[in-house]
Amino acid sequence: KNMRKKIVAGNWKMNMNLQDGIALAKELNETLTNEKPNCGVIICTPFIHLASIAQFLNQDVIGLGAENCADKEKGAYTGEVSAEMVKSTGAQYVILGHSERRGYYAETPEILKEKVLLALKNGLKVIFCIGESLEEREAGKQNEVVKAELEGSVFNLTEEEFKNIIIAYEPIWAIGTGKTATADQAEEIHAYIRSIIAEKYGQAVADDTTILYGGSCKASNAPELFAKPDIDGGLIGGASLKAADFMGIINAWK
Numbered sequence: 001k002n003m004r005k006k007i008v009a010g011n012w013k014m015n016m017n018l019q020d021g022i023a024l025a026k027e028l029n030e031t032l033t034n035e036k037p038n039c040g041v042i043i044c045t046p047f048i049h050l051a052s053i054a055q056f057l058n059q060d061v062i063g064l065g066a067e068n069c070a071d072k073e074k075g076a077y078t079g080e081v082s083a084e085m086v087k088s089t090g091a092q093y094v095i096l097g098h099s100e101r102r103g104y105y106a107e108t109p110e111i112l113k114e115k116v117l118l119a120l121k122n123g124l125k126v127i128f129c130i131g132e133s134l135e136e137r138e139a140g141k142q143n144e145v146v147k148a149e150l151e152g153s154v155f156n157l158t159e160e161e162f163k164n165i166i167i168a169y170e171p172i173w174a175i176g177t178g179k180t181a182t183a184d185q186a187e188e189i190h191a192y193i194r195s196i197i198a199e200k201y202g203q204a205v206a207d208d209t210t211i212l213y214g215g216s217c218k219a220s221n222a223p224e225l226f227a228k229p230d231i232d233g234g235l236i237g238g239a240s241l242k243a244a245d246f247m248g249i250i251n252a253w254k
């Protein structure tokens with residue numbers, strides 16, 4: 001397989017209190033420090049967990065990330081958390097553009113563009129999520145949708161900036177539904193995504209871009225998905241909340 005970085009990233013969403021989150025991170029930390037994984041591993045946690053977890057996490061084997069950050073630098077934005085604050089906890093990554101943020105919190109391509117710029121400016125790497133709804137897939141519009149999402153929020157970046165972007169393709173109809181895209185369906189659109197990155201930034205950048213699949217990925221279907229040439233790992237929701245489940249997916253790279 002190609003040489004680009006393979007990654008399994010967990011998205012904890014709004015799950016686990018601080019104590020439970022620390023316990024899960026400690027368990028993963030110990031397991032992955034003892035048996036080095038064959039891929040990069042990242043956990044993205046609620047904001048309030050970050051500083052505590054960063055204290056003990058061996059970031060040589062597990063990266064730490066937030067699930068969101070603000071679209072403003074600082075100031076009178078009650079309840080928001082800035083990219084600089086995220087970075088100052090010791091986290092290195094941030095998920096942006098998740099379909100739950102786009103859907104439930106009305107995050108537009110314009111807002112996401114600002115968030116991406118602020119994340120990069122503050123030294124965070126971005127896991128940028130794209131993906132179509134069931135209706136859009138049934139209308140055959142999936143390629144159009146992911147292209148517009150990339151053009152709307154990340155294709156404004158310079159080539160140097162774009163190197164800090166990890167793409168996560170997450171068909172909305174597969175998130176938390178138990179319905180996974182087939183490996184062939186996922187591969188087809190991953191290859192398309194890589195081709196439009198190549199058109200924009202050139203083949204070398206496209207070949208180096210990690211493109212994750214997300215949507216009901218679990219230990220049982222990860223090997224088939226990860227065997228595809230353009231699928232470089234997964235962004236994992238539900239199955240990242242238990243160490244054994246998450247390790248099962250990480251071990252799909254063995």
Ligand code: PEP
Pocket residue numbers: 011170174175176177214215216217235236237238239
């Ligand atoms: C996600 O929301 O990023 C995700 C992939 O969720 P799940 O694995 O639970 O479908």
